[in-house]
Amino acid sequence: MESLAGAEFAPHTTYLTTASSGLIPARSVAAVQAVLDGSAAGQPIVDVSFEAVEASRAAYARLVGVPARRVAAGSSVAVYAGMIATSLPPGAEVLVADGDFSSLVNPFAVRADLKLRSVPLEEIAEAVRPGTALVAVSAVQSADGRIADLAAIREAARAHGARTLVDLSQAAGWFPVNAAEADYTVCVAYKWLMCPRGAAFLTVPEDLGGLTPVFAGWVAGEEPWDSCYGPVRELAHSARRFDESPSVYAYVAARHSLALIEELGTEAIAAHDRALADRFRDGVVALGHRPVAAPGSAIVSVPGLGDAASRLAEAEVHVSARAGNLRASFHLYNTAADVDRLLEKLSG
Numbered sequence: 001m002e003s004l005a006g007a008e009f010a011p012h013t014t015y016l017t018t019a020s021s022g023l024i025p026a027r028s029v030a031a032v033q034a035v036l037d038g039s040a041a042g043q044p045i046v047d048v049s050f051e052a053v054e055a056s057r058a059a060y061a062r063l064v065g066v067p068a069r070r071v072a073a074g075s076s077v078a079v080y081a082g083m084i085a086t087s088l089p090p091g092a093e094v095l096v097a098d099g100d101f102s103s104l105v106n107p108f109a110v111r112a113d114l115k116l117r118s119v120p121l122e123e124i125a126e127a128v129r130p131g132t133a134l135v136a137v138s139a140v141q142s143a144d145g146r147i148a149d150l151a152a153i154r155e156a157a158r159a160h161g162a163r164t165l166v167d168l169s170q171a172a173g174w175f176p177v178n179a180a181e182a183d184y185t186v187c188v189a190y191k192w193l194m195c196p197r198g199a200a201f202l203t204v205p206e207d208l209g210g211l212t213p214v215f216a217g218w219v220a221g222e223e224p225w226d227s228c229y230g231p232v233r234e235l236a237h238s239a240r241r242f243d244e245s246p247s248v249y250a251y252v253a254a255r256h257s258l259a260l261i262e263e264l265g266t267e268a269i270a271a272h273d274r275a276l277a278d279r280f281r282d283g284v285v286a287l288g289h290r291p292v293a294a295p296g297s298a299i300v301s302v303p304g305l306g307d308a309a310s311r312l313a314e315a316e317v318h319v320s321a322r323a324g325n326l327r328a329s330f331h332l333y334n335t336a337a338d339v340d341r342l343l344e345k346l347s348g
Contacts, residue, residue, distance in 0.1 A: 001279075004264050004272050004332040013316040014338045019142060019170060019299050019329035020320050022194040025260050028253035032196070035252050049248040050224075052255050057240075059258035060189075060201050063266065064172060064179035072202040072242035073251070077169060077186045079215065079244065080202040081136070082107035084165060084184060087211050088114060092133035095162075097121040099323070101142045104167045104186070108136065125152035132162040139177060140170035143323045144292040145277075145299025147175075154181055163209075174273045174298050174331065176266050179203040192298075192331060193261060195254040198247030204239050213241045269332050273298035276330035276339055283343040292325065301325040308346065317345050 003009065008025040015023060039045050053073050061068040074080060081104050088094070090113040096105050098118050109116050119127040124137060135157050137148050150166060157164045163183040171177050173192030179185040185203045189195035204211065213220055213235060220241045221227025222234040235241040261269070277298050281291050284302055292301040305326035309319050319342065320327040328342060 001272070001275060001336040003335050004269065005260060006333075008260060009333040011333065013318055014341050015318050016328045016330060016334065016338060016342060017318050017320045018192055018331040019145075019327060020191070021197075022173075022191050022331060023333055024194055024196060024253060025257055027260065028195070028256040031256050032249050032253045035249065045248055049246050049251060052248070052251040053243075053246045055255040056199065056251050056258055057201075059255060059262060060172075060187075060193075061203075063258065063261060064168065064177055064185065064187075064201075064203065066179045066203050069238035069240075070179075070203050070206065072204065072239040073246060074200045074202060074242070074244035075198050075247050075250070076103070076200050076244075077101075077167060077188050078103040078107055080184075080186045080200070080242070081165070083211060083214055083242065084134070084209075085111055085114070086214055087209075088133055091115065093117060093129075093131050095119065095124060095127060095132050095135045097124055097137050097141070097148070099141070099143055100136075100138050101167065101169070104136055104138060104165075108134075121146055121148060125149060125156040128153070128156040128160050128162055130160050132157070132160055134163050134165060136165040136167075138167040138170060140175060140297060140299065141294075142170050142299075144301035144325065144327070145170075145294040145297035145329075146292065147294065147297055150181065170299065173261055174266065174269050176270060183209060189250075189254055189257070193254070194257040194331075196247075196250045198250030199254040202239065202242055204242070208239065208241070211242065215244065216241060217245055219243045219245050264332060270298075272332055273330050273334075276334055276336065277328075279336060279339045280328055280330070280342065283339065284346065287343065287347055298331065299327060299329045301327045305346070312342070312345055315345050317342055 085107045093115040165184045166182040168187040189199040218227040306321040309321040
């Protein structure tokens, strides 16, 4: 099984840790280098950055199935989760999964006047109750690749009048998602979307979800250049009111990385990634280990092997150690040879 986009990538190592940070395509690197060279030569980059943000917003919107007007562009899941946390009334209950990623969970935990309740991932849907205001969950768990039953969670939340917040950071780019099915979604783009750090997205309902843009600056104005001084007189009429001032070079690259995802297609990427993950699952079972059950996931977590990560790195095979487990993640630039090399080093 070959790479889906070989010309875009030329890793010098066996890189199997996209769940930590994705490789950046050659086209994106070239775009950033050109803008950096221009900036060093004194060329203005503000117009370039706005254009890049809008192109990235539109591409991400297409990937997750919502209109671009429902997408905000920022830099951090924690910032957007924090903004949603500020919108909740005192005493509101927020339901999360045990061990979910801290950037999603902690913004609610630091509000002492909220009721944060945590249950096993598989029990979230049945744990929603009349007093639940928000269910916040990752579509795919960072630690071990388990996939949430989003349909059941959505149905339970609606039955009890709760909103849903879904973190797509470990899903968008390989796992087909529909952001329209959640009230809010958040996603950092430096993992499976293969962008540099500094690009992240929020999606909101058509009515903007009752959120207050507590960190709105001039870019959140309906007319940004008329919003530079004093209070912003008119916030953007779309989700752009929740934009952060952009990390310019991240978005210059992001538009090209997202274009590559679109060209290849999420379904084709999912089939490729899952086939590699299944090859590793079968191989590691043959070696006598039992991976965490996460059928259909591009992330494979193997208990008892976390200590092997540093030894593998010395052999230029890069995986992660998470929650004491070895975590390998497989993406479009990986091949069957990468899987076999990892298995060979583990068997040694």
